[in-house]
Structure formats: C-alpha cells, structure tokens
Amino acid sequence: MSVGGGESLVDGPPANPMLVIISGPSGVGKDTIIEALQKRDHRPLYHYVVTCTTRGRRPGEIEGVSYNFVSVAEFMALRDEGELLEANEVHGNWYGTPRAGVRAALAGGQHAILKIDVQGARVVKGCVPEALLIFVVPPSLDTLVEHLKARRTETAEQLELRQRNAAIELARKDDYDYVVVNEEGHVDVTAERIEEIIEQEERGGARRAVAV
Numbered sequence: 001m002s003v004g005g006g007e008s009l010v011d012g013p014p015a016n017p018m019l020v021i022i023s024g025p026s027g028v029g030k031d032t033i034i035e036a037l038q039k040r041d042h043r044p045l046y047h048y049v050v051t052c053t054t055r056g057r058r059p060g061e062i063e064g065v066s067y068n069f070v071s072v073a074e075f076m077a078l079r080d081e082g083e084l085l086e087a088n089e090v091h092g093n094w095y096g097t098p099r100a101g102v103r104a105a106l107a108g109g110q111h112a113i114l115k116i117d118v119q120g121a122r123v124v125k126g127c128v129p130e131a132l133l134i135f136v137v138p139p140s141l142d143t144l145v146e147h148l149k150a151r152r153t154e155t156a157e158q159l160e161l162r163q164r165n166a167a168i169e170l171a172r173k174d175d176y177d178y179v180v181v182n183e184e185g186h187v188d189v190t191a192e193r194i195e196e197i198i199e200q201e202e203r204g205g206a207r208r209a210v211a212v
C-alpha cells in the first residue's frame with residue numbers, strides 16, 4: 001500500500017487530511033448525521049471540531065463536547081485575537097470555528113469535520129479553497145419546518161427566524177461541492193453517503209488542506 005499516493009489507509013491516518021464542512025439549514029438534522037457518522041467509528045481518521053457559541057446551553061448539551069459555550073465578551077476577544085477561522089451571527093447568536101482545533105486535526109493527519117451554518121461555510125471556503133463542502137438538504141421545506149417545531153428548542157420568534165433563514169439557505173446550494181438529501185428516517189444512508197464522498201475525495205488527493 002502506498003502512503004502519500006492518495007490511497008486510503010484502513011487503520012492509519014488518511015494520506016490527504018481534508019477540511020470537511022457539513023452544512024445545511026437549521027433543522028435539517030446535522031447533529032443527528034454527525035452522531036450517525038460518529039457511530040460508524042472513523043477514529044482516528046475523523047476529528048469533529050468543537051465550535052464556540054454565545055448561545056445558551058440547551059438541556060443535555062455538554063460544555064466542550066456540544067460546544068465551547070462562551071460569553072459575548074469572550075467570543076469577541078477570541079475573534080479579535082484571530083483565534084477563529086470564521087465568526088458568524090446565526091439566528092441572533094454568535095458562532096465561531098476555533099482555528100486551533102482545525103489545525104491540530106490536520107497536523108495530526110486527521111480530517112477536520114466542521115458542522116457549521118451556510119454563511120460560515122462560505123467564509124471557510126473563501127480562506128481554504130480546497131475545503132470540501134457538503135450541503136445537506138431536507139426532502140422538502142415542509143419537512144424541515146416540522147422538524148424545527150417538533151424539537152421545541154426555540155421560541156415562536158426564533159422558530160420564525162430559522163424558517164425564514166432556511167428558505168434563503170436552501171437557495172444557496174449551488175455554492176457547495178456536493179448536495180445530499182437527508183431523507184426522513186434514513187440518517188444512516190445520509191451518513192454513509194457523506195462517508196463515501198469523503199473517501200472518494202481523499203483518494204482523489206486534490207483537497208489536502210494546506211494551511212488554516
């Protein structure tokens with residue numbers, strides 16, 4: 001087996017560590033997809049980067065695992081010190097990708113997996129053009145709205161904002177390298193498809209992330 005020739009190693013790190021962005025509108029099921037990917041167990045190939053947010057912690061969320069929960073002042077300090085690869089206000093809260101988390105993953109030969117919103121994805125793609133952008137879409141806008149309502153984590157006002165943003169975000173799907181439909185009840189199929197895309201691009205070797 002040749003190392004560095006673009007072939008995937010079964011047990012070792014990938015030959016071409018990539019920055020992989022999984023994006024899509026709020027409520028499309030990105031968290032569930034990430035969980036399904038984690039169950040497929042790609043250690044040590046995939047590193048899921050924990051991002052920062054000023055949003056309040058939801059029940060069940062764990063500091064340092066779900067997010068790094070920070071105050072607005074802490075967030076702004078990180079941003080001003082250049083610690084964030086991108087920083088965006090999403091649905092009224094700040095979210096940002098720690099540069100260090102991405103760097104550490106790539107330096108360790110792992111694919112850095114980012115689960116971020118559409119605006120953040122564009123910014124990252126702007127500074128890391130070789131990043132792989134995977135856009136997850138719902139089978140329909142109605143399905144998405146039903147999901148947002150069912151999870152009951154937003155106020156009526158927040159829900160309305162996320163619905164409006166979803167329509168805008170779905171219109172941007174051409175900005176992505178791949179579009180994957182997350183069919184109702186088939187999250188494993190979605191995870192498998194994402195895994196296939198990553199493997200295919202890894203073999204291609206053209207997306208090796210250089211510097212972030």
Ligand code: 5GP
Pocket residue numbers: 024025026030051052055086087088090091095096097098115116117118119120121
């Ligand atoms: P939620 O509040 O539902 O956890 O996340 C809201 C949106 O922010 C989701 O689309 C999520 O993927 C996105 N998000 C999470 N972390 C980041 C980040 O670091 N940067 C950006 N731009 N979006 C993020």
